[in-house]
Amino acid sequence: MRILIDTNIIIHREANRVINEDIGLLFNWLDKLKFDKCIHPLSIEEISGYQDENVVKTMKIKIDNYNQLKTESVDDQLIRQIRQTDNSRNDFIDTSIVKEVYNNRVDYLITEDRGIHRKANLLGCSEKVFKIDTFLEKCIAENPELKNYQVLAVKKEYFGNININDVFFDSFKQDYDEFENWFNKKADNISYVCITDGNVKAFLYLKQEDKNEIYNDIEPSFPQKRRLKIGTFKVTSTGYKLGERFLKVIFDNALQYNVEEIYVTIFDKRDEQLRLIYLLEDWGFRHWGTKTTDNGVEQVFVREFKPTPNLQQPKLSFPAVSKNTRKWIVPIYPAYHTELFPDSILNNESPQDFSENKPYRNAIKKVYISRSINRNLNGGDLVLFYRTKFNGPAHHTSVISTIGVVENVVTNIRDENHFIELCRKRSVFDNEELKKHWNWNKYNRPFIVNFLYIESFPMPKVNLKKLRDLNILQDAPRGFEPISDVKFEQILIEARANESYIID
Known part of the structure; x- marks a missing residue:
């Protein structure tokens, strides 16, 4: 595994004094997993021009700790287009660095530079470009036996x-x-x-x-x-x-x-x-x-705090959401329910089993994987999560537990590896489970719904019996099923939701 490391991270790593303690943890993981730490030749140019002479001298001694890329990939039309917006030598170098992961010369790039992350989005390779913290999340999710912490509550x-x-x-x-x-x-x-x-x-x-x-x-x-x-x-x-x-x-x-x-x-x-x-x-x-x-x-x-809801980028106005969007209800199995929504823990589940020792439990941004017939969800749509039956009849143990807002839907997924990379940062599933999801039916590949977790409804939660009595739902939903505004309002009332985040 070849990991390209951006200039500033290397400078801070090799400085004589500790500037960023988090970088030590990052390099600890890179060494543990025996990843090949790479440096771009233009990073060496940047380091040579660094203002701190002590850092430059130190780096010239320690540069052999990294595998310097021997060649640069060729600029294609998209890279040339991005270069037209580069206004400085640093911008040019940033484009050259992200180009190597875009062209698959390296597996991943780690950088705290927001400009590089924006360029990765434009190039369609953002799933391969990580900040320090998100790369640590990836390492922990894929290597749970090597994690340092058992519980982070x-x-x-x-x-x-x-x-x-x-x-x-x-x-x-x-x-x-x-x-x-x-x-x-x-x-x-x-x-x-x-x-x-x-x-x-x-x-x-x-x-x-x-x-x-x-x-x-x-x-x-x-x-x-x-x-x-x-x-x-x-x-x-x-x-x-x-x-x-x-x-x-x-x-x-x-x-x-x-x-x-x-x-x-x-x-x-x-x-x-x-x-x-x-x-x-x-x-x-x-x-x-x-x-x-x-x-x-x-x-x-x-x-x-309660701005006009942003449907295209819901996290900019989170938790404020709009009533003037579509509403959906979707099932989630008990095995994954409280893993994804720790705050939604039910009376028949043990809190000791759900300490926040996995990245996705702490996240607001989460992933739902689906093969639903309905795939036309949009940013800003509201989703009610229906936890299916658990240790008892569905009538009483299936409940509406949680509400979320859709960020976006990803249906254009190239292959299994792309699917895993897109899910890795937010999913409850490990890589083997993700592979099973992808390959379950080659004629009906899954799609991804990225959403924000807003609220877990208070106990007791609205169960299937109540939903039937109110003629809201008769059976468990299969995939994403649309619900009317009237039924959505009924559920919120019965669930005793804190509706102050819903803006007219």
Whole structure:
């Protein structure tokens, strides 16, 4: 397996001081799996022009640790078209790097560069281009016996019960002189934390603010609104989609407190901060301005919480969805139900069996594989998931458990390998199971529905008996079945759904 590694990752890996601890975990996996670590010849040119002379000297010594690509593939028409938009030498090099995975000279490319990821989308090879965290997810999903963590659970915890001396908090201490004092004063406040083997992997503190909050240090000034402030937020790369899991916590709190906006103030000095900014931007946060403090100037990012639903890119307005779309109901077997929707756990299932030790459990973005006759779903369509019978008659144990919103549908799948690559980042299935799905019927290949997980309905959930009594459904759905607006409304009422995320 040949893995092409982008320039900045190599620079940070070989620097004399640790800049990005996540890169150490990445290279640990690359070594474990005996992957061939490759470097593009133009990356060496970039490194030679790096401002830090110590890094350049170190890299010239350590460059033999990588397999330098001996040749470059030829530019085809699509590559030449992309080069027309390159405005600098760096842009040109980025195109040359992504070209090698596009032309199958290497198996995968790992890069944190958003521009390269955009080019991969244009070239139709985005499933082979990974960020550090998503590549770790791939490694864990395909090699579960080699994963470092058995359980990664997010829980509420008082500040006072968390070890402030954990190295996780060192970056906060560097950025904020008053951090330790502030942290100790919050001893009786609730935070969200993920602790594994005694080490903190992620931390989140949220603060509800009313319309009377004063924002003298933010420019431009905030208008009066009910807001949720992301007070402290950090996630280390583990390959378990903790960033998405914590985003779900943020959005759930915003729903609970019925706020108008969510905002965060954050420095943009380190890679970990930039990655967090990119994650927030991917989910609809936009740069507002700056906050000036004694510690320096922070960037301010704001997200309208209930914007007009974006049907083409639902995650930009998540969890806000539109009523003016089609509605579907689809079955899901018990064996996969709580694997995909841990928050939908039912009374007859054991919580101990569903700790968040697999990437897809933490994700908001998920995959549903189907051979349904109906394949014409669109972005923004709403889907109700019907868990089929479990240890009892369908009448009582089949239930409507969860609602999601469609991102997109993929029907143009080239072959088995392409199918596995498209599913790998979000699916409950391992590679062998995915192969079985693909080959089950060669005359009816599966398609993929990418969707966002919005809400698990409270217990008790609406079962088949109730659906029959209300004349909503008589039998379990087979594939994606459309339902009327009237029946959809009935289900939401019976399910006691939090309809505040549904925008007229």
